[in-house]
Structures are given as structure tokens and as C-alpha cells.
Amino acid sequence: MHEARLYQKLEDNTVRCSLCAHRCTIKDGKHGICGVRINRGGTLYAATFGKVIAEAVDPIEKKPLYHFLPGSLSYSLGSVGCNFHCVHCQNWQISQQTLEMGGFRDISPEMGVERAIASGSASIAWTYNEPTIWHEYPLEMGAFARQKGLGTVYVTNGYITEEGLRDLAGMLTAFRVDIKSFSDAFYRKVCGGRLQPVLDATLLAKELGMHIETVTLVIPGQNDSMEEMEGLIRWVLENLGPDTPMHFTRFHPEYRMLDLWPTPVRTLEKIYERAKELGINYPYLGNVGGHPYESTYCPSCGNLIIERAGYAIRIRGLEGHSCTRCGGRIEYVSEIR
Incomplete structure (x- = not known):
């Protein structure tokens, strides 16, 4: 199995996981509250890796x-x-x-x-x-x-x-x-x-x-x-x-x-x-x-920007990051940098 990150080794083969806010102390052979981070012999493993x-x-x-x-x-x-x-x-x-x-x-x-x-x-x-x-x-x-x-x-x-x-x-x-x-x-x-x-x-x-x-x-x-x-x-x-x-x-x-x-x-x-x-x-x-x-409206003028019906969308009033009616900026991530 894949060894976990972010844990401390304690006495008696016990470990403390510092990944989530539970900060579980896990004895040898046991797992944390999540059920998938397992202590084997004092080493914490990520049992679901991959x-x-x-x-x-x-x-x-x-x-x-x-x-x-x-x-x-x-x-x-x-x-x-x-x-x-x-x-x-x-x-x-x-x-x-x-x-x-x-x-x-x-x-x-x-x-x-x-x-x-x-x-x-x-x-x-x-x-x-x-x-x-x-x-x-x-x-x-x-x-x-x-x-x-x-x-x-x-x-x-x-x-x-x-x-x-x-x-x-x-x-x-x-x-x-x-x-x-x-x-x-x-x-x-x-x-x-x-x-x-x-x-x-x-x-x-x-x-x-x-x-x-x-x-x-x-x-x-x-x-x-x-x-x-x-x-x-x-x-x-x-x-x-x-x-x-x-x-x-x-x-x-x-x-x-x-x-x-x-x-x-x-x-x-x-x-x-x-x-x-x-x-x-x-x-x-x-x-x-x-x-x-469900839809997005321009916060400046109320113009319909993106129309949604469930997971289907239609961009209606957006050009770049600007509202097509008033020019107000619409904040969203348009590309990954």
C-alpha cells in the first residue's frame, strides 16, 4: 500500500494523523475515523490510493x-x-x-x-x-x-x-x-x-x-x-x-x-x-x-448572464467577463493558468 503523508509516529507503534481536523490517534492495526488510513506496524498507509x-x-x-x-x-x-x-x-x-x-x-x-x-x-x-x-x-x-x-x-x-x-x-x-x-x-x-x-x-x-x-x-x-x-x-x-x-x-x-x-x-x-x-x-x-x-444575473443591472436548467446552460449576456447590457464585470474562472 501507499504510505500516507502528514502523520507523526508515537510510542508503541501508534501514529497521529494530521490530515483532517479529527487528528486521529491510531493504534497499530487500526484505522482512523475515515476508515481508509490504516496503521500497520507504526506506519500510516493510504489504503485507497489509486x-x-x-x-x-x-x-x-x-x-x-x-x-x-x-x-x-x-x-x-x-x-x-x-x-x-x-x-x-x-x-x-x-x-x-x-x-x-x-x-x-x-x-x-x-x-x-x-x-x-x-x-x-x-x-x-x-x-x-x-x-x-x-x-x-x-x-x-x-x-x-x-x-x-x-x-x-x-x-x-x-x-x-x-x-x-x-x-x-x-x-x-x-x-x-x-x-x-x-x-x-x-x-x-x-x-x-x-x-x-x-x-x-x-x-x-x-x-x-x-x-x-x-x-x-x-x-x-x-x-x-x-x-x-x-x-x-x-x-x-x-x-x-x-x-x-x-x-x-x-x-x-x-x-x-x-x-x-x-x-x-x-x-x-x-x-x-x-x-x-x-x-x-x-x-x-x-x-x-x-x-x-439557478441562473446567473449581472449584479449591477440584473441582466440574465447565464441561463441554467439543471446542468444545461446557455450563455446569454456575457462577453468575456463583461455584462453585454451595462458592461459590469462578472467574476468567474474562464481559464486555468
Whole structure:
């Protein structure tokens, strides 16, 4: 197996992983909370290096990323395991599985880049499960990808340490982060984590020059109060800036949270409208196919810039980075440098 990065050797063949904010202390023969970083004889191994359980070529809008190479394809890879155990997980069939499930496909970092290029993709996304715990694999593949001019994307819960994120600096171009709630109690109860490390990592990703978009799955009765949503919006405004795309996504019952109902669309609309009022230039709704609030509008004049229906897009009012009506600048990543 592939030796892990970012860990310390302790006494009695014990190790401490410093990749994610759990900072697991792992005894010989055991694994961390993620289930895939394993201590064997005092050496920590990344057990899923090169082991892929899900491979697809997706529209970049599926991540969702709306201001990163819009209209392009993204070669997307996932494996098993997660450092969260969200009771409402949308990808629980793989994220909550173990190494024993089988069905893996071996794809080397070099092969992954070749397959991405052959697919016509403009980027590689590590997604479907938590990419943080796959660290060594995307780090190595991403280095090859950047040499070939591809973008690199983490679809992440953001529960990564400063050491882990700095290790990705210079390789990772987009950090699409779930901010699942603006409540630490929610994180502890529902996800098995904490809020502050996610905020810290997101801020650091911004400082390191990564493109940031946030996603919040709005769950009825759990994290949908306007007070909480305003707290999150204000934090993004103050720390990431008004041009940060914020996605507010409709919840559907899944995994172990089957007793709730789907989010009322009007709840999402109110959050979107409040985000606009507070100063977010690019709020969006998700899981509401065909809704006008999926589209991009010029923050200066309201002109329709990019029309979306699900993952299909049509560029309507954009020339370069300028609105065709008023000339106002539209912030998005149009190319990888």
C-alpha cells in the first residue's frame, strides 16, 4: 500500500494523523475515523490510493460549480470512506462503505489524467466521497493534471487541517465546500464534526488562491432558520467576499434522515432573496430544476448572464467577463493558468 503523508509516529507503534481536523490517534492495526488510513506496524498507509469506486464525466455544474469553467466537463472520481458520518448523506452508498465492499478499479494518477484528456474534460474533480481522506492520490494526479493545463476540483466537506490544505496549494484550483450549517451543535449531532475547522479551512483556501463556492443543503427544522442562514451569509460576505457563489440546495429525505420532508421551495427563495439583500452577488438554488434562481444575473443591472436548467446552460449576456447590457464585470474562472 501507499504510505500516507502528514502523520507523526508515537510510542508503541501508534501514529497521529494530521490530515483532517479529527487528528486521529491510531493504534497499530487500526484505522482512523475515515476508515481508509490504516496503521500497520507504526506506519500510516493510504489504503485507497489509486482505488476508484466511481468514475464519470460530469458537467461542471453538477459539482455544483457555476463560476468555474462554466459549460465544461469535469472528469470525476470517487472512492469509499468519509471523515464525517452525516445521517442525511446523499452519497451514503459509497461514502459510508468500507474497504471490504470490493468493486474497485485501479486507476493510476497518470492514467487518470490521460482519461480526463481523452474525455474532453477541462478539469478533474475528486468527489462523490470526501477527497480529503484520499489526499495522496489527488495530490499526485493533480500535479500531472496541472502540467497538462487541466483544472483541479475538490468537492469537499472542508474538514481538512491547515497542513493538509497547504500541501495542496499550487495544485488545487477549486475548493467547492459544503458548509452544512452555521451551528456547531448541528455539526456535532448530525455530522460527527465541528463547524470552526470548516470555516478555518475555507478561509485558508481563499487565501491560498483557490476558487471558492459554498453549498448548504437546507434541511427543514434542522438548519433552515433565517437567523442561522443570515449568520452564514454574513460570514461569507465578511471573510470570502460578495462575489463568492453561494448555493442553497433543496433537501430530499435520504439515508437515516427519512422522517423529514423536502425543503419547501419558498423557504429556499426567501434565503436567496435575503442573500441578495445582504450583498451576495451570486446566490443560487439547487435541486429545483428549471427555477430562475439557478441562473446567473449581472449584479449591477440584473441582466440574465447565464441561463441554467439543471446542468444545461446557455450563455446569454456575457462577453468575456463583461455584462453585454451595462458592461459590469462578472467574476468567474474562464481559464486555468
